[in-house]
Amino acid sequence: MAKPRDSHVAVLAFPFGNHPAAIFTVTRRLASAAPTTVFSFFNTPQSNSSLFSSGYTDLPANIRVHHVADGVPEGHVFSKGPGPEEAIDLFLLAAPENLRREISAAEKEIGTNVNCILTDAFIWFAADIAAETNANWVAFWAGGPNSLAAHLYTDRIRETIGVKEVNARMEETLGFITGMEKIRVKDTPEGVVCGDLDSVFANMLHQMGLALPRASTVFINFFEELDPTLTDHLKSEFKRFLNIGPHALTSSKPQTEEKIVQDPHGCLAWMEKQAPASVAYIGFGTVVMLPPGEIVAIAEGLESRKVPFVWSMKEKSSVHLPKGFLERTREQGMVVPWAPQVELLKHEATGVFVTHGGWNSVLESVSGGVPMICRPFFGDHGINGRAMEVVWEIGVMVVDGVFTKDGFEKCLDRVLAQDDGKKMKRKAEKLKELAHEAVSVKGSSFENFKALLEAVV
Incomplete structure (x- = not known):
C-alpha cells in the first residue's frame, strides 16, 4: 500500500512551439523537490521526440513519459501543408478523450490514482477532467501577466471596445482593467478583439480565459516585483495565483555542479x-x-x-x-x-x-x-x-x-x-x-514555488 505522502500527478503538455519545454522545466523542478511523487508526463510522440532529443537525458526517476495521439487521422493530408492551426484543431478535437484514456492507463500502470492534473493553460478542458476524477487542476500560463489578463478579460474588452468599432479605437488604452492602463487595444493578441475571432486559436484562448478561474492554482513564469499592480489584481481573480520565475534563473543547476554550456560557434x-x-x-x-x-x-x-x-x-x-x-x-x-x-x-x-x-x-x-x-x-x-x-x-x-x-x-x-x-x-x-532576489531563498518566487509544490503533491 502506498504511503500517504505518495501521490500521482498527470502533466498535460500543449504539444506545439516552446510549450512542452516550458511545462517540462517546471515538471522537472517539481519532481526533484518531491521524489516520492510520480509525475506522468503526457505529450504527443512527435513533440516528445523533439523535446527529449535536445538534451533531457538524465530524467528524474519519478517522471514517466507517455505518448498521446496527435489526433491526425491516418492518411490525413493537411489542406495548407502541416500548418499549426489545422494541427492544433485536430489535436484539440481528439485530446479530451485521448487524455482521459491515457491518464486511466497510467493510473493502472502505477497503481495510484491521479490526485492532481497539471496542465498548460491551453488545455482548458482539463477543468472537466479534473472535476470527474476529484483531482486538483493546476494550470501553467507560459506567457506573461499582461497576455494572461487579455485572455481572462476577453469578453469585457469586446463589450467595452466593441468588436465592430475596434479599428477606430486601436490607440485607446485598457484603463478599465486594473494594471493594464498603459496597454492599448492594438497591443492585445489576435483573437481577443482584433483579427479572426472565430479561429481555432481564438476560440481555444477564449475558452481558456473562461475556464481558468476554476483552477485550484494558476501559476506563471514571472516574478511579482516586476509588475506588482497587475500581479495583485490577478491574485484577486484566481483561487490562487503564483509567480515562480524567472525560469532562466531557477532552472540552472546549482553552482556546485559543473554546467557545460553548449556553444558550438564560440x-x-x-x-x-x-x-x-x-x-x-x-x-x-x-x-x-x-x-x-x-x-x-x-x-x-x-x-x-x-x-x-x-x-x-x-x-x-x-x-x-x-x-x-x-x-x-x-x-x-x-x-x-x-x-x-x-x-x-x-x-x-x-x-x-x-x-x-x-x-x-x-x-x-x-x-x-x-x-x-x-x-x-x-x-x-x-x-x-x-x-x-x-x-x-x-x-x-x-x-x-x-x-x-x-x-x-x-x-x-x-x-x-x-x-x-x-x-x-x-x-x-x-x-x-x-x-x-525573487528566486533566492525567502524570495517571493522561492516561496511561491513551495506553495505550488504543496498544491500539486
Whole structure:
C-alpha cells in the first residue's frame, strides 16, 4: 500500500512551439523537490521526440513519459501543408478523450490514482477532467501577466471596445482593467478583439480565459516585483495565483555542479574580447522567420553604425544578407545558426537584445539586465513589447512594427548611445537585481514555488 505522502500527478503538455519545454522545466523542478511523487508526463510522440532529443537525458526517476495521439487521422493530408492551426484543431478535437484514456492507463500502470492534473493553460478542458476524477487542476500560463489578463478579460474588452468599432479605437488604452492602463487595444493578441475571432486559436484562448478561474492554482513564469499592480489584481481573480520565475534563473543547476554550456560557434569566447554593454545580440526564436527586406535593414544598420553583434540566424535565412556583408563585418560581429541565448544575455558585453518579444526571450533579457529593441510578429509579442517599453521602460519598440535601416539605426543609437538608453540600462539592472532576489531563498518566487509544490503533491 502506498504511503500517504505518495501521490500521482498527470502533466498535460500543449504539444506545439516552446510549450512542452516550458511545462517540462517546471515538471522537472517539481519532481526533484518531491521524489516520492510520480509525475506522468503526457505529450504527443512527435513533440516528445523533439523535446527529449535536445538534451533531457538524465530524467528524474519519478517522471514517466507517455505518448498521446496527435489526433491526425491516418492518411490525413493537411489542406495548407502541416500548418499549426489545422494541427492544433485536430489535436484539440481528439485530446479530451485521448487524455482521459491515457491518464486511466497510467493510473493502472502505477497503481495510484491521479490526485492532481497539471496542465498548460491551453488545455482548458482539463477543468472537466479534473472535476470527474476529484483531482486538483493546476494550470501553467507560459506567457506573461499582461497576455494572461487579455485572455481572462476577453469578453469585457469586446463589450467595452466593441468588436465592430475596434479599428477606430486601436490607440485607446485598457484603463478599465486594473494594471493594464498603459496597454492599448492594438497591443492585445489576435483573437481577443482584433483579427479572426472565430479561429481555432481564438476560440481555444477564449475558452481558456473562461475556464481558468476554476483552477485550484494558476501559476506563471514571472516574478511579482516586476509588475506588482497587475500581479495583485490577478491574485484577486484566481483561487490562487503564483509567480515562480524567472525560469532562466531557477532552472540552472546549482553552482556546485559543473554546467557545460553548449556553444558550438564560440560566441562566448568572442564576447570576452568586447567592451561592456557594447554588443547587439539579435535572435528571433525558433518559429519567427524575418522577411528578407528586414534582414537587409538590420544588416545595413549594424554595418553603418559599426555596432559589434552576435546574430543567431537560421542558415536558410542567411542567403538574404547583403552581398559581401559577412566578409565586411568579419571583425565586427558573427552570424551563427544557433547561439547560447541565456548565457549571452547574462554576459556583461551585451548592450541590447534585438528580439521578437516572445515571453521567454523577454524574461531572459530582464534576468540578464539587458535593454531590448522589440519587433513583434504575432500572439503575445506586441503586448510583451508594450509592457517592456512603457511599463518597465527598459527598451523600445520598432517604429511602425517593421525594421528599416533608418529606424533600426535610431533604435541602436537610442539604446546604446543616448542618455535615454543609459536610463533603460539602469532600470534593466535594477530589475535584474529584483529577479535574482525573487528566486533566492525567502524570495517571493522561492516561496511561491513551495506553495505550488504543496498544491500539486
